[in-house]
Amino acid sequence: xxxxxxxxxxxxxxxxxxxxxxxxxxxxxxxxxxxxxxxxxxxxxxxxxxxxxxxxxxxxxxxxxxxxxxxxxxxxxxxxxxxxxxxxxxxxxxxxx
Numbered sequence: 001x002x003x004x005x006x007x008x009x010x011x012x013x014x015x016x017x018x019x020x021x022x023x024x025x026x027x028x029x030x031x032x033x034x035x036x037x038x039x040x041x042x043x044x045x046x047x048x049x050x051x052x053x054x055x056x057x058x059x060x061x062x063x064x065x066x067x068x069x070x071x072x073x074x075x076x077x078x079x080x081x082x083x084x085x086x087x088x089x090x091x092x093x094x095x096x097x
Contacts, residue, residue, distance in 0.1 A: 073090075
């Protein structure tokens with residue numbers, strides 16, 4: 001049974017959360033969504049933020065200070081019209097096609 005746009009977004013976020021479990025992903029946000037009627041596929045672009053934790057020394061102190069940065073990355077989750085996962089791809093690769 002075909003799913004609607006809200007269900008497609010919900011499933012895409014769940015797929016990404018499951019696949020990237022344990023990789024310190026800070027949050028998953030919706031970027032864009034579209035339905036390809038020719039292929040009967042949903043494509044949902046999500047943004048994920050990886051946490052990068054490092055240390056640096058400042059001029060004012062000799063001590064290391066821990067810094068945390070969120071590194072953005074974008075994924076396109078492709079699903080059949082009934083919500084089955086087809087692929088998770090890097091956004092840059094899709095945009096170039």
